[in-house]
Amino acid sequence: MAEYNQKFAVAPMIDWTDRHCRCFHRRLTERALLYTEMVVADAAIHGDRSRLLGFDESEHPVALQLGGSDPQKLAQAAEIGAEFGYDEINLNVGCPSDRVQSGTFGACLMKTPEIVGACVAAMKERVSVPVTVKCRIGVDEQDTQTALDALAEASWSAGADALWVHARKAWLQGLSPKENREIPPLDYDRVYRLKAAHPDRFIGINGGVATLEDAAAHLAHVDGVMMGRAAYQNPVVLAGVDALLAGSTPQKVDFEGLIDAMAAYAGRHIAAGGRLAHVTRHMIGLFHGYDGARRYRQILSREATRAGAGPEVLRAAFAAVDLSTQRDAA
Template sequence: MLKYQAPMIAVAPMMDWTDRHCRYFHRGLTKHALLYTEMVTAEAVLRGDRARLLAFDEAEHPVALQLGGSDPARLAAAARVGEEAGYDEINLNVGCPSDRVRSGAFGACLMRTPDLVAESVAAMKAAVGIPVTVKCRIGVDEQDPEEALDRLADGTFAAGADALWVHARKAWLEGLSPKQNRTVPPLDYGRVRRLKARLPGRFVGLNGGLVDLEAAAAELPAVDGVMVGRAAYREPWRLAAVDRLFFGAARDADPFAAAERMIAYAERVLAEGGRMAPVVRPMIGLFHGCEGARRWRQILTVEGARAGAGPDVIRAALAAVASSREGLDSGAPRVDRAA
């Protein structure tokens, strides 16, 4: 069973980004980082196509299912389905500021109803035997982050939550778009550090604006875990150093091997009726900063989108960057902004 103990590093759940193809690819770069699904609503789990919504490869473990919702009984039922599907953790979304989430009265809106969050956590904990966690903001709109985050955290942990991941920004549900909410509200890492200092026996993780692994590592041990998001997706080569920096591996993962691993995976996806474009999309930034990176991106984006595209797209893209091997240091691309 997944155990929450410091230090922990995770790749943040991101709508339209951390799908099963992305997670499988990321696992080729790090054996130990915790991976998350995109947010799936409890109602979708209970009423929708579970085989499609909850599909994942066994290689993805440890992998967590993030749920959205505000009905404790429905969340508990969906959590039970997630556990039965084989997920290692259930996470409740209390941070997403999207229009869809606002109209459904969950996500970041739940920062205003911490008692309901606690009730939901308690219901899910009673329903499953795997960890139940919460991902939240430091507050929404006019809330005082000191009071809002403390109240949410205290209720969440009293209800039995195994961890609280905090995106160190407010969410402005009035006045900012979902995209702006990812970058415009100022980061306040100090607020998350103060929460951890007040709750030394609880797992508190930090998310938001961590542009690289060095920045993430610098936040430890002030917090128990760090969660990287867009940096991991846009420049996935950074994940190649996770196991060395955080888990004692002898060397970084090899980006070439991670890409080659996707060839057999793509063959399986195509055999199931899938397409190449979603498979190669999370791979586009793998060789950012290396010789041949531009050609790599071009082949994956253009050739990968063509009707009938197959695994040879990955082979061709790898051939375009093969000459950059001598530009790699311990398996990670040498960053050269002129490339």
């Protein structure tokens, strides 16, 4: 089994954690593991691989999350991902959207741990990088005690290197994907009990992690912590991750250097045929807690979407922020 020690990760989020988001996040933290959006195995095999799977070398460590339930297709997709250079391949056993339900994968797989095991085993046969699973604690009327145990045992028996657990049930009927991220109650103790019962297995926790203080509290019970929406909506929180993991004092964020780096990145993207908004849409929440943040957001929201917009728009937005007025940015 490959060594696995990723203590902090930014969660995979559909429509959010694309390559531009990850490049931005990487400039805030060197050590966090970054995840792609979920890529369906069929798309990885038959789709535009450069568009779906391409990433910047600066993103490492970066993990590819795959969706599917066919072991051979997932194995092929995992091999493609490994050839692209991903540091980890993750199987989605947690997404409750209608799209994944119609394909009988994602959170639906909580009901069929034997299929999860077969998928993990097939993927492990084809790649040398870690293969991990991200799941829920259960779905619908399942008993979370038995459901999570069964999924974990099937994953580990097949060779999974880590299990990341979103500490909520998913309700496949009656709740939207957004509601499934908010309405089912969090049960961190269930994940803690799983870790206590399996001290030699890597178990990470996800769900409702809003601050680095939350992350530190979880790391007293489990091996890793995954932050999703909080990292996206208030990305400056990621600037404290490296210090958290090193047990040191966070350094002041070099916003000038960050904007310079992202302006240069955006310029390269535009020169390759992209648009400024592809990059800046992920940066809207950067200056939460500063005077001028509202004006910064307005400029990016209005000007970056216009045809021909260039990196100068990002610099103009940054100029509206008063960096001496930080209140609750972290």
